[in-house]
Amino acid sequence: MAKPVSRSSSCAEHVQSVTGVLQGLASAGPFEAGEILSVGDRCDNDIRAARRAGMHTAPVHRGPWVGIQWNSTEAQELPTFRVECLDELLARVVEFNASAR
Incomplete structure (x- = not known):
């Protein structure tokens, strides 16, 4: 099940560095990377x-x-x-988690 995690970055040219930071975040926390939901507004940086x-x-x-x-x-x-907006996020996480069971 995904757990909502929010972060922001404006350095599209450093996707690899951002990936490393996110991997470090996942390894330091109580959840596996596949249990974390990262939310962003840029596909080339945040999502990728x-x-x-x-x-x-x-x-x-x-x-x-x-x-x-x-x-x-x-x-x-x-x-x-x-x-479409952050107001939809919680409902979508609940829906996603229900479908993963």
Whole structure:
């Protein structure tokens, strides 16, 4: 089951570094990487790095990159699920966890 975890990063050119940070976060915490949900608004930075770290991902349809990335193939195929706004997040996590049982 995914546990919601929030983080933000603005360094798209450092996806590999962000992935390393996320892997460190997962190894230091009480959950395995596959039990963590990383939420972000950039597919090229937030979502890609979290997937490489083995986490579930949920992009939020917000921020300046929405118009550029939201409809890309990567943004549609890479995430565990997508949300239009943060208000939808809890319900989607509950739905995802129920389907994983």
